[in-house]
Amino acid sequence: MKLLLGLVLGAAFGAVLQLSGASSHTKIVNALRLKDLTIIKLILMAIGVGMLGVHLLDLLGLANMKVKELYVLGILLAGAIFGVGFAVSGYCPGTALAAAAEGKPDAWMTIAGGLVGAMVFAFLFPELEEHLLAVGSYGAVTLHGELGIAGIWLAAPMGALCIWLAHRLPGGAGTP
Amino acid sequence: MRKHTGVEPVMPWWAGGLAIGAILTVATGLVQPIGVSTQYVVFDGVWLHAVAPDLAARSPYLAQTAEGWTLATYEFFFVLGIPLGGFLAALATNRFSPRLVPREWAARFGPSPGKRLLWSFLGGFILLFGARFGGGCTSGHMISGVSQLAVSSFLFSTALFISAIATAKWMYPDREAKR
DSSP: OHHHHHHHHHHHHHHHHHHTTTTOHHHHHHHHTTSOTHHHHHHHHHHHHHHHHHHHHHHTTOOOOOOOOEEHHHHHHHHHHHHHHHHHHSOOHHHHHHHHHTTOHHHHHHHHHHHHHHHHHHHHHHHHHHHTTTTTEEESOBHHHHHTSOTHHHHHHHHHHHHHHHHHSOOSTTOO | OOSOOSOSOSSOHHHHHHHHHHHHHHHHHHTOOOOOTHHHHHHHHHHHHHHOHHHHHTOHHHHHHTGGGOSOSHHHHHHHHHHHHHHHHHHHHTOOOOOSSOHHHHHHHOSOHHHHHHHHHHHHHHHHHHHHHHTOOIIIIIIIIHHTTBHHHHHHHHHHHHHHHHHHHHHSOOOSSOO
16 A cells, blocks of 8 residues: 555656656756756745645654754765766756656666666775764754744745745746 | 647646645655655666676675565565656647757757757766765655755755756856847
């Protein structure tokens, strides 16, 4: 039952990525070149709605949160590395899967490269853990947790800000 | 205006964003926030365990991530659903685009498929190395993590965008004439 739920939610996610252009190399690259902000608007909207939804659930005690660990140096390096891969491939690990299903051979290669990259990381992990993941390590911290308030008090204004920003950014320009 | 290029979205940004935010909310209520990149490791682990169990067991990271060496998990099926949904969506809207070289790439680096495929592979390598290093990708860190107001996800996303925009600007310098 849980497997089926996973498949259905994943399929909904994959369908939205496809339909909204997030699986398109052109759309991603032009978003990163700041030529066509459609995907940036989409992400901001998703985060805005997600913030409100998740923290409303949390207010009702219904959210199964899973907050990622903070290790400052490693996180910054990792984000920077990921960004290079994002621009070079034009996909992220999720959108590559949707793009591969559309029949794009370069998305298949991104997935293959990703599997190798993940494997290499798995075998380097003990080294990296010792030297990099320990620097600036604070555990699974959240903004509202640090302030000692319920998440919704931050999520409501910040979520609204994301949605407003998504609305205000220029969209659709730059594509034929 | 060309038809069926597979490039132009059929769903506007606000509807797509609303839908992803709603999927995240439902997933968080029923099971957990959404995430993708961990499952690349899980797939690696299960595969390696099948072909070379001793080698797989030597990586504590693999053994821990691919717990039980099985793909029959909610998390893996979620990721399996993404190409399924992408395929059905492309089928329903007739937006398959089995082109070898994407338009922007061809305009800048030429039409050679080998070059594009090689760099796609390298890009994927860097992408997943970074994602596993940081503990998440666009889904897990940027969408799920920032939505949960996780400090690590704000940092990861900021570094990601600065680096991705700088790389894209460097790879694709702006030019006046198009085509």
